[in-house]
Amino acid sequence: MICDYFLIRRKCLLVDDLYLRGGEYEYSAGFNWRAIAALCIGSGIALIGLVIPPVRFLYDYSWFVGFVVAFLSYWGLMQAQQQD
Secondary structure: OHHHHHHHOOOOOOHHHHHOOOOOOOOHHHOOHHHHHHHHHHHHHHHHHHHOHHHHHHHHOHHHHHHHHHHHHHHHHHHHHHHO
16 A cells, blocks of 8 residues: 555545546455555565475564565556556
């Protein structure tokens, strides 16, 4: 949400469209699959540290690792969508 608000939408929201069917913010079946993919990527990278001992720091700092990885993943996925 932070990436979407600050980088993708540049702090400009269409407030009425937040509540409209078919508005700017309605995605496929009500889900933004790119956001869900970014969440899974961020969580997955952080959880790798639980399984692989040499990278345990990924798990120890999972909130920060997950945030940064999901933020960058979401930004990249949304940029790819805008170029289509």
